[in-house]
Amino acid sequence: MTAETQPASQHGPAAAGPPILAVENLVKHFRIERGSTLHRENLALRAVDGVSFELHRGETLGIVGESGCGKSTLAQTLLRLDEPTAGHVYYNGEDVFAMSARRLREFRRAAQIIFQDPYEALNPKMTIGKIVEEPWNIHPGIVPRTDRRRRAGELLHRVGLRPEYMDRYPGQFSGGQRQRISVARALALSPAVLICDEPVSALDMPVQAQVLNLLQELQADLGLSYIFISHDLSVVRHIADRIAVMYLGRIVETGTWDQIFSRPAHPYTQALLSAVPGAEPGSRARRIVLEGDVASPIDIPPGCRFRSRCWKAESICAEQDPGLVDHLGDGQLSACHLAEAEHEPA
DSSP, X not given: OOTTSOOOGGGSOOOOSSOSEEEEEEEEEEEEEEEOXXXXXXXXXXXXXXXXXXXOTTOEXXXXXXXXXXXXXXXXXXXTSSOOSEEEEEETTEEGGGOXXXXXXXXXXXXXXXXXXXXXXXXXXXXXXXXXXXXXXXXXXXXXXXXXXXXXXXXXHHTTOOGGGTTSOGGGSOHHHHHXXXXXXXXXXXXXXXXXXXXXXXXXXXXXXXXXXHHHHHHHHHOOEEEXXXXXXXXXXXXXXXXXXXXXXXXEEEEEXXXXXXXXXXXXXXXXXXXXXXOTTSOOSSXXXXXXXXXXXXXXXXXXXXXXXXXXXXXXXXXXXXXXXXXXSSSOEEOOTTOOOOOOOO
16 A cells, blocks of 8 residues: 555544444355255355454454455345344344345445445446446435436546546546445435445555545545455555454454554464565564365354464464454453454554
């Protein structure tokens, strides 16, 4: 990330009041079959396996983890694009999974998603003006048809694109510009929550910084709440107020930006941070290279699901599944029997 990236929003005031989104023990398992025709097994792929967190108004929660840990499945289940196996998601206190079709439609106006790949997220046969107008066709009562072109031009200008580009097609734009178009489309319904699913991972580093700055400006102006999903802590450190670290379908550590980057307590978080060049506020003395195999989400072993790669693992790690506990007494939660703070060097 370049030095031009704006400071992360965590320097602002702490979130207060009831959460806008509350997730309680969310589970999403996919049923799969394995074996021969005569000996079929019905198994569960545990993509999301008991996730809980809160998102407050105007804050950014970064969700970080390796590919395959369940981050994108989590994003889609939050919006009921995938139906959950168990658990609850509350939007302003109302259970999303108990909503009627009408209320779910209203919720999806308030909670929008920006996908990872701007090349696939936009219809190549539609002009960008029509792409930005499309949400108003689905929710026709928001903007009168006669005013949609003007409003679409305003949204494009809001995200840094010229309104005169409205009659061009997505293929005529760069990756960063296409992601700005995706942001404009998401803003068309005036959402309160944006779920950003790896929104900059397909972009090169200078363009990543530009898109992150845009998201921060929009948050400051519009009071948006973000769930920002990424595999890259060096990206998340520029935008998140709080961070949740996922591993094999679960959150294994959560805390404020300062807690996670200054004194990570879970070994997995420590390993992720050791790979971030010059992680603020100092640089780590050594790189932690994880060895061993990642457990399968189909066949998760008993005890700690990270223990096969953990250099600290002891017998208790194979015997007991650790819950999220405030080991350090400051609200930072870690799912590790042997959690201890790793401080930045002075």
